[in-house]
Amino acid sequence: MELSGAEIVIQALKDEGIEHVFGYPGGAVLHIYDALFKQEAVRHILVRHEQGATHAADGYARSTGKPGVALVTSGPGATNAVTGIATAYLDSIPLVVISGQVSTPVIGSDAFQEVDMVGITRPCVKHNFLVKDVYELADTIKKAFYVATTGRPGPVVVDIPKDITDPNIRIPYKYPEQVSMRSYRPESKGHRGQIKKAVDLMLKAKRPMIYTGGGVVLGHASEQLTRFTRLLNYPITNTLMGLGSYPADDKQFLGMLGMHGTYEANMGMHKCDVLIAIGARFDDRVTGKIATFCPHAKIIHVDVDPASISKTVKVDIPIVGQVKPVLETMIELLEQDKSRSNQDDLKEWWAQIEEWRSMNCLEFDRNSSKIKPQYVIEQLHEVTAGNAFVTSDVGQHQMWAAQYYKFNKPGRWINSGGLGTMGFGLPAAIGVSIANPDAQVACVTGEASILMCIQELATAMQYSTPVKVINLNNRYMGMVRQWQEFSYGSRYSHSYMEALPDFIQLAESFGHIGVRIEKPEDVRPALEEAFAQTQRTVFMDFITDDSENVYPMIEAGKGHHEMRLPPGMTTKRELA
Amino acid sequence: MRHIISVLMENEAGALSRVAGLFSARNFNIESLTVAPTQDPTLSRMTIVTTGNDSVIEQITKQLNKLIDVVKLVDLTDSSYLERELMLVKLYAVGEVRDEVMRLVDIYRCKILDVSPTTLVVEVTGASKKLDSFLSILKKDAVIEVVRSGATGVARGEKALTV
Numbered sequence: 001m002e003l004s005g006a007e008i009v010i011q012a013l014k015d016e017g018i019e020h021v022f023g024y025p026g027g028a029v030l031h032i033y034d035a036l037f038k039q040e041a042v043r044h045i046l047v048r049h050e051q052g053a054t055h056a057a058d059g060y061a062r063s064t065g066k067p068g069v070a071l072v073t074s075g076p077g078a079t080n081a082v083t084g085i086a087t088a089y090l091d092s093i094p095l096v097v098i099s100g101q102v103s104t105p106v107i108g109s110d111a112f113q114e115v116d117m118v119g120i121t122r123p124c125v126k127h128n129f130l131v132k133d134v135y136e137l138a139d140t141i142k143k144a145f146y147v148a149t150t151g152r153p154g155p156v157v158v159d160i161p162k163d164i165t166d167p168n169i170r171i172p173y174k175y176p177e178q179v180s181m182r183s184y185r186p187e188s189k190g191h192r193g194q195i196k197k198a199v200d201l202m203l204k205a206k207r208p209m210i211y212t213g214g215g216v217v218l219g220h221a222s223e224q225l226t227r228f229t230r231l232l233n234y235p236i237t238n239t240l241m242g243l244g245s246y247p248a249d250d251k252q253f254l255g256m257l258g259m260h261g262t263y264e265a266n267m268g269m270h271k272c273d274v275l276i277a278i279g280a281r282f283d284d285r286v287t288g289k290i291a292t293f294c295p296h297a298k299i300i301h302v303d304v305d306p307a308s309i310s311k312t313v314k315v316d317i318p319i320v321g322q323v324k325p326v327l328e329t330m331i332e333l334l335e336q337d338k339s340r341s342n343q344d345d346l347k348e349w350w351a352q353i354e355e356w357r358s359m360n361c362l363e364f365d366r367n368s369s370k371i372k373p374q375y376v377i378e379q380l381h382e383v384t385a386g387n388a389f390v391t392s393d394v395g396q397h398q399m400w401a402a403q404y405y406k407f408n409k410p411g412r413w414i415n416s417g418g419l420g421t422m423g424f425g426l427p428a429a430i431g432v433s434i435a436n437p438d439a440q441v442a443c444v445t446g447e448a449s450i451l452m453c454i455q456e457l458a459t460a461m462q463y464s465t466p467v468k469v470i471n472l473n474n475r476y477m478g479m480v481r482q483w484q485e486f487s488y489g490s491r492y493s494h495s496y497m498e499a500l501p502d503f504i505q506l507a508e509s510f511g512h513i514g515v516r517i518e519k520p521e522d523v524r525p526a527l528e529e530a531f532a533q534t535q536r537t538v539f540m541d542f543i544t545d546d547s548e549n550v551y552p553m554i555e556a557g558k559g560h561h562e563m564r565l566p567p568g569m570t571t572k573r574e575l576a
Numbered sequence: 577m578r579h580i581i582s583v584l585m586e587n588e589a590g591a592l593s594r595v596a597g598l599f600s601a602r603n604f605n606i607e608s609l610t611v612a613p614t615q616d617p618t619l620s621r622m623t624i625v626t627t628g629n630d631s632v633i634e635q636i637t638k639q640l641n642k643l644i645d646v647v648k649l650v651d652l653t654d655s656s657y658l659e660r661e662l663m664l665v666k667l668y669a670v671g672e673v674r675d676e677v678m679r680l681v682d683i684y685r686c687k688i689l690d691v692s693p694t695t696l697v698v699e700v701t702g703a704s705k706k707l708d709s710f711l712s713i714l715k716k717d718a719v720i721e722v723v724r725s726g727a728t729g730v731a732r733g734e735k736a737l738t739v
Contacts, residue, residue: 118590123601127644130589147644182739183586183647307638310631 003173005134005165006031009098012141014041015175018069020060020434021045022053026073027113028100031165045434045463048455050077052427054084054155055453058093059428060435062414063389065220067094067149068431074100075113078159079120083421085155086124090418091241092218094153096144103163104132117159126154134164134171142176151186152305153218188304190321192329198276198300198317199333205274206345207296207352208234211257211286214241214417215279215303215323222246222410224327225278231334233346235353237265239280241417244407249386254353255362258286259554260399263361264353266552266560269294271352277301279323282313283418292559302326361552361565362403370545371520373397373472376527377404380442380470383527388440389414389432393425393449396478397470399550401444423452426469430456433465440531441466447473447541448497457510460537468530469539471503474546482549486564487556507539516541578607579633580652580659580729582737583622586645587613594643595622604628604636608661608704608726619647619739623728625704650737652729659703659729664689665714666721669696673718684710695720703727 003011009032013021022045025033036044047053050072057068068088072081078099088095102111118130127147129140140158148156202208210232216225222245229236229252236246237257246253255262257269269275275297280286287293293313301308301315302323309318319326364374377400380388390405392398392415407413414432416424429443450471460467472478480495507514513536517526523542530538552563585591592611599606607625614621626636633651640646652659669677674696681688681698684706690697700710704727711722731737 119593122590122594122597181644184644305642307635307642309638311635314631 001173002170004031004035004167004170005137005160006035006167008134008137008173009141009160009165010035010039010042011173012138012175013069016141016145018042018067021069021071022047022056022060022431023071024050024053024073024077026077026100028074028102028162029071029165031162031167032071032098032100032160034167044071045430046459047427048458049453050080051083051423052430052453052456052459054081054095054097055087055421055424055427056431056434056456056459057095057097058084058088058424059391059414059431061088061093061095062428063411063432064435065411067096067145070095070097072097072099073113074102074117075115077113078115078117082121082124083423085121085157087416087419087421087424088155089124089126091214091416092153093155094148095155096141096148097155097157099157099159101130101159101161104161105163107161117157121157124155125157128157128159130159131161131164134169137164138173138175139179142179143181146179146181147184151184186304188321190302190319190326190329194317194319195326195329196333198319199330201298201300201317202232202274202276203339205234205272206342207271207273207349208232208276209268209272209274209297210234210236210276210278211239211269211280212236212242212245212278213239213280216242216245217410219279219304219323220410221279221324221327224324224331228327228331228334231331234276235268235350237261237268239283239286239417240402240415242280243402243413244410247408248406249408254357256402257560259288260403260550260552263359263552263563263565264356266554266563267356268353270560272297275299277315278327279303281308282311284312287313288554289557289559292561359569361569363566363569368520368545371517371523371542373400373474373542373544373548374404375520376470376472376523376542376544377401377444379524379527380444381405383524383531384440384442388412388442389429389436391415391425391429391432391441391443393445393452394420394422395446395449395480396474396482396548396550397444397446397449397472399479400472422449425449426453426467427456427459429467430459430463430465433467434463440468442468442470444470444472446478447471447475447500447503448477454506457507457512457537457539461511464535465537466533466535467537469507469537471539471541472544473503473541474544474548475500476546479550485549486553503539503541507537512537512539514539514541516543518543577629577633578625578627578653580657580727581624581626581637581640581649582652582729583624583640583649584614584647584737584739585620585622585643586647587618587620588645591620591645592622594645595624595640598639598643602635602639604632608724610726610728616739621737623726625727647739648737650731652731655735656732657729658732659727660701661704661707661727662725663700663707663710664721664723665698665700665711665719667696667698667714667718668694668720669718670694673715677714677718680710680713686710
């Protein structure tokens with residue numbers, strides 16, 4: 001089969017099993033767009049800004065476990081994609097971003113729409129390629145998918161100069177069946193000796209804690225984690241990225257930990273004597289002050305990326321390996337030897353945890369005449385029976401979604417945890433909806449974040465993705481306002497959103513349904529009505545209490561045991 | 577502590593900037609860095625001299641290993657090794673200074689590569705410390721230019737960094 005470079009790009013995507021590409025055309029990728037036009041296997045979703053393309057591909061990837069693909073032109077198309085690439089990088093999401101480049105003879109001449117994409121993205125990709133020879137194109141695309149999806153996943157950029165895709169140069173095409181790179185061998189099941197040591201240690205624990213992150217979601221090991229945790233009957237907490245990998249309504253689940261984690265999860269971390277960390281990376285939002293992090297604990301850490309181990313927190317038993325096979329080995333060892341020496345210690349530990357839990361740290365004022373954002377999320381959970389895909393932007397609304405939407409399944413909670421990218425939610429929701437056309441998809445956002453990628457409402461219209469936008473409108477960049485209240489003497493420097501648009505008219509102008517909700521009693525009916533609209537995007541503008549803060553909170557420089565609790569809530573007796 | 581890390585990497589465009597970028601992005605120290613192809617033209621060998629405590633060095637080696645182009649690496653300072661750096665020094669050398677330099681050249685087993693009525697170019701090879709010592713003995717106002725290659729190194733005995 002003889003194909004041009006442009007046709008090779010599309011054929012390689014087909015051979016890779018890619019069904020959707022999110023993109024935006026431009027000069028350097030016109031040959032590719034022409035090849036795209038002449039076929040039907042790969043469906044192109046036209047976004048309205050390249051940042052949206054990468055976020056949509058990202059949401060697509062997170063909700064399916066398959067790689068997301070974005071296609072952008074050179075120069076500004078490429079630079080617009082960078083925020084989305086960095087977002088995927090920080091959360092280890094498998095993306096392949098194909099960017100156009102100016103023709104090879106003019107590279108380096110400051111040609112029109114030229115930018116050094118490989119140079120710009122180097123620090124925020126797992127790997128990147130500049131294709132300089134059409135004969136290397138198919139191999140390079142194969143490598144890109146291989147690198148993006150194996151080991152610790154991540155985004156890979158393939159920068160393709162325009163002359164490489166020239167329709168007049170046709171070469172024999174064969175997509176490689178497999179790829180082998182001597183410098184990249186990511187597969188690892190974990191060292192059995194280390195795993196044995198870890199199991200011995202965890203069985204001796206008096207106050208154990210299981211702390212797991214996005215690695216369990218990415219490693220498709222939710223089932224194994226659940227089995228492992230139930231075998232041990234130990235308490236478990238998830239990071240922001242790990243929510244859904246263990247059922248949130250299970251009694252062993254203590255909720256999220258970290259800066260806005262629950263009292264019981266954070267206290268459990270502080271007091272535990274053995275910490276079992278799985279697919280989590282000891283992020284600063286999780287650990288708080290490193291010097292007082294888990295001061296009494298021996299730490300076991302399972303991670304596919306050796307560089308994540310002992311990066312910020314020194315661990316006692318490192319296990320480099322994919323989460324799933326390591327958990328399987330652990331389960332096997334536990335089932336061989338079910339003896340736990342001290343069940344009584346565990347009883348005492350659970351009693352302590354129940355006491356912490358009884359504080360009910362996520363309680364909020366249910367009698368307020370204003371709409372409480374927490375209430376909206378609770379109702380969203382009920383109306384969607386906990387089955388929706390929930391994307392979010394970044395800020396208070398993100399934390400409330402994480403705290404109050406009880407995720408029971410992995411891959412349902414889709415947010416920018418690492419980079420914290422405002423503008424992520426809407427395009428990500430569109431990507432999710434494209435991948436899961438029959439699913440309920442909610443984008444929990446705020447009036448500040450939503451404006452950062454609002455143009456994607458047009459994409460939602462064009463492709464009839466029935467996304468439900470839950471805009472928690474408090475007229476502030478809420479999280480900024482909260483920090484300013486706590487740490488800057490309530491000097492709300494530039495965090496008030498003046499001159500907001502009328503979101504109803506805005507949504508309607510894009511062809512969607514817009515609803516404003518101003519009273520608590522209208523919250524549930526509005527959600528029910530919105531989700532009854534299975535074919536339409538509904539933009540719900542909830543006018544919420546502008547003074548509400550996210551609690552608990554570990555302020556900068558504080559430890560897990562130094563949480564700021566909701567006003568009026570005080571701590572009870574603590575374990576000596 | 578000073579460490580010498582030898583890295584075998586794919587001899588591809590941009591490989592050097594990946595390493596250099598990693599050091600600046602992650603705030604690692606870099607004292608010197610040399611790179612050239614090996615007997616296998618598809619592989620480059622890079623020698624990086626860096627400083628840091630044990631956990632920093634651990635992160636440096638892990639992060640380097642994580643780069644897709646890096647095939648293998650070794651911290652030479654973990655066992656016994658040989659270190660060599662090459663330095664060219666252009667000196668303003670007339671009268672007594674010239675005689676002094678000639679004596680030093682002998683003691684340090686250097687070579688004189690170029691002679692003009694007023695200048696000398698001296699080649700010094702050895703561990704970086706030896707080069708530092710040679711420089712420290714020279715009269716400062718006699719030194720016109722110093723050109724150092726950065727350290728390279730290899731493990732002693734049968735231990736080798738190969739694919």
